[in-house]
Amino acid sequence: MSIQLYGHWDLHVVEAVHTWENRYRVEGAASGSGAYPGDVGSQVTADGAAWALVAEHRENASATWKPSDMMIDPGLDRVDVRATIGAEDPLPTPDFRDLRWDARYLGGTLFEAPYRPYAVRPDDLFEMPDGIFEAALGVYLMGVRVINRWGLPFTDTHVLDISAGSRSDLAMRGVRILDSWSQAELASLGQRQLGTGMVLGPLVPGAGKTVYFKVDVRDAAPRKHEVELVCRNLAGMADAGHPARRVRTQIFVSRTSVDPATGEIVSRVQEGTLRMRLREFALDQVNGRKARRDCPPPRRGSTAGTRAVAGSAASVEQRDLLRRALQALLDGRPVDPCLIREILECACASRPGAGHHCDGNGGPRDPGGGRCDDPFYAFPTKFSYTVTPRAPFPGQYGPIPFDDPWWKVLLLIIALLLLIAGALVEAADVAYQDEDLVIGTLGRVRRDDVDAALCVIDTDRALAFLTTLDAQSNEDSQNAVTALDGDITLTAPVMTRAELDAIMVLPASDPQRKVHKSGARTGLTHAIMTGFAPLGHGLASWSIDQLTLETDPDFNELVSQPGDSGSIWVHTATLRPVALHHSGDGSGVLARASLLDDVQGLMDITISG
Structure with missing residues (x-):
């Protein structure tokens, strides 16, 4: 076996108890790679993004070198890691003292925040323009991108937090850090909370991760506010106050109003x-004219009701809204009970002299408080x-x-x-x-390693789960798999990595390498599976392999275009689902996708009929 190390290290052999001949090698380093004698005093300095320390032994000078067992004990967590690394021959006892190194990490800071924290609206996860925190809108998620610059991976006890001193300074300036999270909120962002911090691990050096804090800026002064981020190991630290554990950055707050x-x-x-x-x-103007119609009352935080036809107990549309809401409830679909209550209250309030939510003509009392028009x-x-x-x-x-x-x-x-x-x-x-527009409810989200989200889809609008559209007559691509304007029924289960590895050894022209997808932008397109690589778009960290796909020479069509994300790549020969599309190279001839086998594992789901 070997020990994986990252960055700049000094290795010094401090003990050598040889039963057999020993040596060690540094592999994959930018500097310091080579083989070195296993004698006390042997020393090497190695540096590189990721490299391996390998210990070896042999019985005599004519024998083949064989790998030794190895272990690393980094001791109590500290920025400038001082680790003990041991290697063990098969004889006589497993004490890992046949070779022992004093290994010291020579790097600097523990982590990097490459750009300033940015504001994300919690309701829809939209980023504010330039990441600015506008005080008029109140509570935000503060997105913080973190890159591990340490010599060892972050574990599930390493957290990113905002220091106590920074929290106090921010509070005095009207910026409050909110530590109350529901499990649903954390799950939707794919993060875990320990104490007041957010878990960073597992995260190898050089890899990045985005974590979110909840902040309230409604009382904040319009200015730049300094935020001090700190990385802690809750399992114990030898240097909790080390400055390399802390990074200072800023958030920008504005305050906007109408005179x-x-x-x-x-x-x-x-x-x-x-x-x-x-x-x-x-x-x-077209949608502006269409906008003059009644619509459902707001579900979120508003007491304004729906306009009704003057003089009637309830308009035809109100009754239809109520009927649809009740039918959805009976069908087992998620329905906000407050929606039903508000429809009833506003309909009843339309009677002369009745109600608190609508005026005497059935319109909202608060001018502009009810949203009863279509968007324009x-x-x-x-x-x-x-x-x-x-x-x-x-x-x-x-x-x-x-x-x-x-x-x-x-x-x-x-x-x-x-x-x-x-x-x-x-x-x-x-x-x-509006039930004419709503397509579902967003659940858990994971951006790193697989770009995927779980949604509850409105079944009135969705196809069967293992069904995709074939080529459609109004699309550019007319190369149908089964029939033009038809559907394609897929076959469960999803293809495993082992099955795909077996396919990848076949020639590129083999039909088993062929896949297709039905994308929102390009429609039905065909491709050839060409390999695996931990690469994808720049909004995520990719530490596991993604499927790479390229244009199928049998079809004169693009592989993908922006807007195709979320479509499923299907194995054409068996119609089994393969991967979840997430990005391309911009030219339309290369695409990348997360294996559905990985999506199932990381999202804790099973894709079946």
Whole structure:
């Protein structure tokens, strides 16, 4: 066996109790690779992204070198690791003292945060523009990308946390770290919490992982706020206060409001204030006209009801909404009971003099509080703005064009975003509640190693689970597997890695190498399975092999395009599911996908009929 090491290490043989002849080798290092005598005092310095220390023994000078058993004891966790490594011949007793090294890690920091933490909306996991925390929106997930820069892997007792001092400083500035998480929230993000920190392991050196903290910025001052991240081992540390365990970074907070006197949007940050007035905008007139209709009441946090036909106890559409909601409940589908209550309350409140949620004509009492229109889109085309720096400056040319540009860009982004926010929020709310639009509920998500998510799909809209669309007559590709405009019924179970390894030894032209998928962007396309590699898109960490696919020369078509993510690659000869598509090379001739065998294991599911 061998010991896997990462980074820059000094190896010094401090003990050699030989029954047989011993030596050791360094393999795969950028510097220090080679074979070395197994004598006390032998020393080598090796460095590389990942390399191996191999101990060997032989009975005599004419015998073949054989690998020895090895062990590593890193002692109590510390940044500058001082580990004992031992090697053992078959004789006489397994004490791992035939060779013993004093191994010292010569690297620096424990981890790296390559870019500043960014704001993610918790409801839909959308990242805010430029990752900015806008105080007007309140609570966010703070995404932190972490890369292991240590000489050993992080384990399931290593956590990333925000230091106590930083938490206190942030709280004084109105930024509160919220440590209360439900298991469902943690599972949806694919992370575990230990104490107030988030588990980092298993994570080998050089690999990265994104963890999320929950923060409330509604009382925060509009400025840059410093955050101190700390990596701890909850199983014990010899140097808990070591500065290399800590990384300081910043988050950006803005505060935006509307000036009722002027109608301007006002965005503030530490360096100054931007005021913006809308002059003209482009309106989606087609959907704007369609928008004038009744729709279900909001499910999330609103008491506004649904508009009803004036003078009637309940409109035809309200009764239809109630009927559909009750039928869904009887069918065993997830239905928010508050939706049924609000439909009833608003319908009953439409009677003259009744109810608290609607006015006498059946409309919401709160003007703008009810969202009863379909989404339509408005985009600013002409607007005016002024930027006022917090600190005045003399002369004609001040520091604004030359100082830190982030805040000026930020102010424009936030102001433009909020100019159309009403329409966009309208679209999001309707999409979350209208049964004509809703397609399912998001469950667990995993981005690293496999890019996959579990969803409860609205069965009125979904195909059978092991069914995909064949080539459709309105698509570019017309190379159907069974029949044009038909469906393809798949065969369980999914293909295992062992079965795929056996296929990969066949010639590239062998029919067993052929697969196909039905993608949302490209429709039905064909490909050849060409190999495995731990590669994928840059939003995830890939430490396990992904399936690589390339254009099938028998078909004149692209393998994939952006928008095909989530489609299933199917083994054409057996119609068994193979892999979950997640990325391509941009040219359309190469694609990568996570093996469904791995998806099942990492997501703890079984894909069957």
